Amino acid sequence: MESPIGRIIVACSIGVLCSIGIVTNAVLISFYIRRPVMRTSTNVYLVHKAVSDLISLLPFPLHLAEILGSGWIFGDWVCKVVASVETLCMLVNANITFAMAYDRYVAVAKPGNGLQRTVTTARNHVAVSWLYGLMLVIPAATASWTVVWLPKEPAPGWLTCGYNWPAGEMYHSIYFGSLLVLFYAGHYLVYISFVYVAWGRVKQSKDEFLTRHDTVQRCRAVASVLIINFLGYFVYWAQHAYTMITLGEDQIQVPHIPSGLLDPLSVASTSAVYIVASGNLFLYSLSMDQWKAVTMDAVHCRCGPVGGRGVVQPFHAESVAVIDVTAAVDDDPPHAINSNNVHRDSDNDSFVNLSHHSDEELEIQDVSI
Template identity: 25%
Template sequence: MMTSMDDIMTEFTTEDPSSVSPSVTPDYDDYDDLMCDRASVRVFRGRYEPPLFWLIALVGGVGNLAVVWIYTNFRRRLKTMTDVYLLNLAVADLLFLVTLPLWAAEAWQGTWSFGSPLCKTTSALYKVNLFSSMMLLTCISVDRYVVIVQSTKAQNSQVERRRCSRLVCLGVWLLALLLATPELVFATKEESKDYCQMVYPSHLGNRTKVLVLSLQVSMGFCLPFLVMAFCYSVIFAKLLRTRNFQKHKAMRVILAVVVVFIVSQLPYNGMLVFEAAQAYRMTVTDCEELKRLDVVGQVLKSLAYLHACLNPFLYAFVGDRFRRDVLQLLRGCRCRTTASKKPLKFRSPLSSTRASVMSDSDTSQALSL
């Protein structure tokens, strides 16, 4: 789970905040208990997060399960690098979405009642999803760049690229697990506290919190954003020079992908930067302002979580071939339940020669699968 304001605020002192050494870091919960009653924030969280988290879990679960369902029913469909990345992206999002009911229950009850081991597991699963999904989205943008901008090279190296995609996915998962190590080590539910949160030993100092937050912002947003911005800007420029009726749809898809990524991720990562500054040296000590910032942080966190349920619609269901696969499977299920009717024949999506930006055979289609 993303680190809340409770987890990173430190440095309680009666001295002027600007004079406090960042290496002396009493827990912010002490500051909360002694100086600022934030019960209203907890009430807001209990009303706001549970229904939204359940909605994200249900919608995202259906969408991502559909992606996995398609790829497992059409095994030969994994014929491009982006196909492999999308399957792994759906699995990563599902791992995160199964944890949301637990966080919803914590917000509703006002306490984490599932024990410290599950606290570590759910916190780590969130970070694994965060890093793996952002890296996979980056890989998709790079693959689109190669297929469209360097189409000749892509055509001549299809087999090697498919083999490479599996190795890339393995590397992504291993790196995501490595980056989630702080959650496995520091996430816990203390007996004296009500919440599952990151608890750092006092001897490690406040800089450890700053390092963890900086790692999340840099690897979970900044680096993927820079790569995606470069790839999609070059793709967009190339499409502008293309005379094809599909290019307008392709440009709309690119704009949607970039806009959703920025709107859902940039505000919360900006809040994380502010929280890192707070963790290093208290710049805000007014109770009312702290409560307002905490509420804003909760809202922006939920906005960032929406990306897990929007990914299937941005990257999979936008494709004509993917929609045809879904319809074929649904019709096949309906036909099997009607024993008296002769099964209908459907043209296999594998027989279609129409391809897309996400496939290697024809880049004129509009970012469809």
């Protein structure tokens, strides 16, 4: 990887991957903003995860310059901002993923609570996730600085963006070791318990569960996010574990990942982080008909709300628009709805037809664009 060709290959690969991630996450967010029908409680989590991933991808040109140049050339304060933002986005990503996993657990294990999982509740959870992440990123923001990386790759004395811990590598081990236990191992142990309990609930009424088409798709989307995050961050945390094990306690300068380091584990860790951040739109479109419909609409230039309705017209004519009870839709005229079968969604100021209510998802009359 020390050769110029190796650097160019790594830089081009990361550049293409991050460019795809920035474009797809931006498109995903625009779908959510432009299509009011997309504003469901589950999509609140999915879109804010995309927001954190988009922000984490923005500094990638600085890492490319580090790879192609002679190390980190942007100074200490830019390093501090970049390391803080990327660590914050990783923590927020983990928090939001946990929140939507719990949301799906409640949807499956306690289906009677469907009306309590509102868009406002999801937004509150997202706000708490960002605040919690801001609190936890303070140590990393304090320690992040331009450091000298002593191992031979890319070159002895290579300048990179990293952490200059006041008491040596021990602080790095304590901080990132705590995050490893709390946000990776701890979260996935909880996810396993969620799956165990929810699967027991599903086995009791499997046929009924499979008829809840929207719930099944949402669970599939969240499960795919959990699997991709597990694989990607396994490589990320493997790099940190290797650093904590191999560096001596007197090593006060530790690299940040993603970085411009070119040893195989650092390249794999950087690539894994970027892959996790870039695959949201693909995962959502493969898992949920709703996201697939708006994506296909965009591909075929059927974009944007028409006539102020902003409701998705499924790509397949036979598709039925199925959303959860908390979806934000434009107000229908009160006289057009049977007053015996309506629920006033106070979070979104909209009427929702409850005549065929199956816990969280409802069949609604599709509005043509």
